[in-house]
Each structure stands twice: as structure tokens, then as C-alpha cells.
Amino acid sequence: MAQYTIKELEHLSGIKAHTIRIWEQRYHILSPKRTETNIRYYDDADLKALLNISLLNERGYKISKIAQMNQEQIMQKVQQLCETHSECSAQINTLVSAMVDMDEEKFDKTLSTAALQMGFMDTMSQIIYPFLNKIGILWQTGNITPAHEHFVSNLVRQKLIVAIDGQVVRRREDAQTFLLYLPEGELHELALLYMSYIIRSHHQHVIYLGQNLPYADLELTYKQCRPHYICTVLTAVPERDQVQQYIDKLAVNFPDCQTLVYGHLVQFENLRFPANVRRLSCMSEFVSLFRKASV
8 A cells, every 4th residue: 555645645636644643633525644763754645635625625624514425425526627627627636536446447437438528638638647647746756557657558548549539530631641659668558649649630741650669760751751750758768878879870871851859867957959859848738839831
């Protein structure tokens, strides 16, 4: 069972630590435990309870009123928020709770409801990406396992593939070609799949080569297809001290197209980007490319 400090609860719930302490003292909404060395900590049940309480409080419910509700009543109120309104924070917190419990039905229902209400692209930008950021906090603090990450990634991946499959292909006459791939050893595919969805939604041409692509195959495809753009995501590969070398290699080997690179490994300030390689700091920056006349 995971253990959380009060500061971790603050980051995950958005409720300040001193407020959490006041709520504990006045309303007994949480019951922190203590380690053998007398250090306070919270468990998964406390996290889920606080996520639900913070949602109701954010929506105008007074904490004194919430404290009078039992767990079932709180859950019913939260469920109503998720199903009847486009309440992004409610849906994000529900996804966190579903992940902790590995509850596929709840996870799927939450995303499906959001997609129907908001559309798939807004669901990705306003719910899935903020949710994945919370996952990052949980991962950094050791409160989720690789199994949790795989559980979430596979469900989101399924949604992306279904959304891409459901797109109507109406390529523009002046469509440009985007070649999408992940380097050999790189398996984190969600961002690349979303890029594919965005490109197709703007009626451009996608060549999707996917995960774990040997560099020689990338070169062969480039020579054959002559894409206007190459898109890749560097999350775990290459090693951090080899990222600059990899960027320079892309610039030299693919001089006649623009290479777009995204991901954790390209966000460091000391990296240099040649004229034909562009760093994307966030996915909204990628979306904004399609507002320009050149794409």
C-alpha cells in the first residue's frame, strides 16, 4: 500500500497542507497513520477521500456539509459532477482514483463520457494530459508501480487507436507528409499516437512507423517518401548525455525536411537545435503549427 506525505496530498489534490490539517482537526475527514518512528502518513484510501472532498468543496459544497456525508453520498455527488458537467478536475481526480484501484470500468466510463461531452481533442488536452502530469508526481514519489503505469497507458492507448481508426480520411490536395516514429528502444507511444490523430484531423498525410524503429529503417523511409516533416518523441531514449548527438544526427541526415522533437529528454536548457530541428515544449505548441498557412 502506498504512503503519502501531507505535501504529496497537497500536490495531488490542490488543497493546501495547512487546510488539510485544519479539516482533520475540525471535521475528522482524514485519519493519518504513523510509522514506527512516529512520522505521519496517508494511504490510498485517504488520497481518494481527499480527491473527492476537494472536488465537492471546489464546486461550492461547504466542508462542514461534506463532513456530514457518508462515503457513499460523497461518491454519488462526485459521480453526478462527472456525468452531468464537463468538470475537468472532477474527471481527472476520478481517473486517479480508478488508477489506484485499477478499475478499468470506471476509467473507461470517465474518458468516454468526457469525449462525448467535450470532443476527443479537448479531452486529451484538458483531461488526459493533466492526468498524466499527476501520474508523474505519483511516479516520482514512488506511490505507483510500473503495473499502474502500464494499466493507464494501455487504456489511453486503446482510446487513441479507436479515435484514429474512426477518423474520416479526407486528405487535402496540398497535404504535406509527416513521418512519425520512435527511436530504437523507445516504447512510450502515447504522445506519438496523439500527434498522428492531430495531423489526420487537419487532413494531412501520415506515415506512422511507431515504436522501436531502427535508425537505418528511418533513413530508408526518408529516402523513399521524402516527408516534409519528421516527428519523434524522446522520453527514455537515448541516454541523456547522448541527446545532443542524436539531435545533430537528425539535422545532418535529414536536411530537406523539418524535424519536430518532443518529450522529456529534449526539454533541457543546455541543448542546441539546428535550424531544421525544432523542439516542442508542449503538445499545444504542436497543435498551433496547424494554424499557420504553411501546414
